[in-house]
Amino acid sequence: MRFTETQIEDVRSSADIVDVVSQYVKLKKRGKNYIGLCPFHQEKTPSFTVSGEKQMYHCFGCHKGGNVFTFVMEVEKVSFVEAVRSLAQKAGMVLPDDQTTTPEQQTEAENLYNVCRFAAQTFHDNLVYSDEGKFALEYFRKRGFTDETIRAFGLGYTMNEWDAFIQQAKEHGFQPETLVKAGLARTRDDGSLYDYFRGRAMFPIFSATARVIGFGARKIRDDDPVQGKYINSPETPVYNKSRVLFGLSHSKEAIRQQEYALMVEGYADLISLFQSGVQNVVASSGTALTEEQLAxxxxxxxxxxxxxxxxxxxxxxxxxxxxxxxxKDFDIRVAELPQGDDPDSFVRKHGAPAFRDLLLKAASFIEFKANTAVKAGEFSSPEGKARAVRSIVQSIAKMRDDLKRNFYIKEVSEKYSIYESTLFRELEHWTGGASRRGFSSPAVAKKSPIGERENQDQRTTPQADLSAAERDLLKLLLEGAPDLVQFIVANIQPSQFQNAAARSMCQHIVEVCDVQGEFDAGRFVQETAEESFRNLATDVVMSKYELSPKWDESDKHIAVADSYEIARAAIRVLHRQEVVRAMEENQLALKQANASGSDPMPLLQRQHELLDLKKRIDHSDYLKS
Structure with missing residues (x-):
């Protein structure tokens, strides 16, 4: 499917990149830009920058960058077409369907998203409109779910038949293999299909961007032959349970506003809390909490x-x-429920105010582990006390922040009247001796300062060895007015760039200018298939320093001035560097000629010509206007 340039531009102009990125990353204003933790790599110090003015993003740690379309493509792992359509839908825009596009031409992910969306709508219609679904509707209402909540979470019901959904899906053009890949159908030994979910109350599982990716199915019939209160979708190309948090699509705005989250276990727990007004909540969906979910x-x-x-x-x-x-660097607390209660039952019996009071009394992880040990009778003997305290120290050892470790060790010391030195020895046992009283050794600190790994990543990227002149010229080529771009193109050759990535990008810009007469940087970032080009472009455009107006012999940056003067100064640097390299090569050739007895005159003449050229570069305005 292809959209027109006008349609793409309309979507891009309606989708503010700060708003879009904020749906995935907690951003904070810093100057003209916004910063946050990069969604594409693990980091402790924010290096991910978003510019509302330029409508671009760039991470100075992993060096990924682009515009609103590439961001959605990267974070959602979808095609360009899917990204455009997703942003259009969020903006309330209607894009025309391409009737010539066949299902085979769509990506596998698109097909799976489409069939999951269709399934969710079908199951919801079964619940609301069918006679058989009334039983499930009554089940949800007995759980206290209102009609508004049932709609908001897309709750549904699957008919208690072997192929009711399969037949409906086929009528709407979905292929059998797509139903199987989506986890909605299974194949018998004879090759025929049957519905995976039958006669169950359905909870759609959404991605963080509110796309249906799977289902949880709750047993509600006594004659259900399938064992287990819940059965869930199998893992598919779009659904990996260890990477999904149920309810995040609904709760992320409340989490962002309140700046903390609640973690519950089940679907009903989350929905009951959400309905009661406690909306900063996610669920691990019955699976053990995973690193991916925490990320x-x-x-x-x-x-x-x-x-x-x-x-x-x-x-x-x-x-x-x-x-x-x-x-994973979380600040963690634990809210303890009364015995026999879960969040769903508690909020239904006692209401949201009582639940909020419970949250106010949430214990630190130290208090929770200590209380758990007391309940288990561990504090009835010295051996048990040692096991309990050792378990707490093991948890403290999980922290990456040495300063926080230090304070927690002090808290344990005061709570149990144990010498800090004893606790630190135990801590060192679990940290491999890398920490002592909250501080790394000087040798370790020098070798591994905070952010060292991120800095190493930055130094090894193609853009890391850009010279100041190369960076400024690329910045002007990408951001400058058309006449300035033409001026630069007329006065440099791509071969004069020593950085390979910059050389390739300059070559591309020159070729585009030759054909089209001008260069559109925004379109380049959007359309380029070369990720290295896109990342370099956003790195340069969103660089942390300003352009230089003039250069000394060491090519040092000074303050900002007229763009043409900056361009002239940078071009002179590249030209001068090219001449200096040629002089060094010629000088080497002269030495070889003298050693071999060859005629040195042509090389001497060449050296004088290069010296004259260098003087002209330094002392005259030789550039084409």
Whole structure:
């Protein structure tokens, strides 16, 4: 499917990149730009920058960059067409369907998203409009879900038949293999298909951008032959349960505004809380909390309160979640529910105000682990006390922040009247001796300062060895007015760039100018298939320093001045460097000629010509206007 340039431009102009990125990353204003933790690589210090003025993003850690379309493509792993259509839908724009496009021409992901969306709508219609669905509708209402909540979360029902959904899907043009890949159908030994979900209450599972990617199915019939209260979609190319947080599509705005999140276990827990007004909540969907889920949540907040069931399984899940969250730099608290309650039952019995009071009393992870040990009888003996304290220190060891470790060790020391030195020895046992009283050794600190890994990544990228002159010329080529771009193109050769990536990009710009008469940087960032070009372009455009108006012999940056003067100065630097390199090569050839007895006169004449050329570059205005 192809959209016209006008349609693409309309979508781009309606989709502000700051608003779009904010749906995935917690951004903070810094000067004219916004910064946040990069969604494309793990980092502790924000290096991901978004410019509302330029409608571009760039990470100075991993060096990914682009515009609103490339951002959606990267973060959602979708095609350009899917990104355009997704942004158009969010903006309320209607793009025409291309009737000539066949299902085979769509990407696999598009097909799976489409069939999951169709399934969710079909299941919801079954719930609301069919006679059979009334039983499931009554089930949801008994759980206290209002009609508005049922609509908001797209709750549904699957008919208690072997192929009811398959037949509906086929009538709407979906291929059998797509149904199987989406986890909606299974294949029998004889090759025939049957519905995977039958006679169950359905909970659609959404991606962070509100696309249906899978389902959770709750048993509600006594005659259901399938074992298990819940069955979930199998993993598919668009659904990986370890990378999905149920409800994030609905709660991310509240999480961003309140700057902390609640983690519950089940679908009903989340929906009940959300309906009651507690909306900064996500669910791990019955699976053990994973690193990928925490990485996803970490885009929005690093403040997390765990609210799992009060039974032993919930307690064990909480203990596992604590260590994993601490390792991922979360500040973690635990809200303990009364025995026999889960978040769903508690809020239905006691209401949202009582639940909020419960959150105010949330314990630190140290208090929770200590309380758990007391309940298990660990504090009845010295050996048990040692095990309990050792478990707490093990959790502290998961932290990456040495200063936080130091304060927590002090807290444990005061709480249990244990010498800090004893606790630090135990801590060093679990950290491999890399930490002592909250500080790394000087040798380690010098070799591994904060952000060192990110800085190493930055130094090894193609744009890291750009000279100041090359960077400024690229910046002017990408941002300058058409006449300035033509002036630069007329006075440089791509071969004069020493950086390979810059040389290739300059060659591309020259070729475009030769054919089209001008260069559109915005279109270049949008349309280029070369990721290295796009990343270099955004790195240069959003660089952390300003252009230089003039250069000394060391090519140092000074203050900002007229763009033409900046361009002339940078061009002179490239020309001078080219001449100096030629003089060095010629000087070497002279030495070889003298050593071999060859006639040196042609080389001497060449050296004088190069000296004259260097003087002309330094002392006259020789550039084409």
């Amino acid at each position: 996803l949540l970490g885009r929005y907040t690093k403040q997390l309160t765990l609210v799992y069931d009060a039974d032993s399984a919930g307690s064990n899940a909480t203990l596992r979640g604590i260590d994993l969250a601490l390792e």
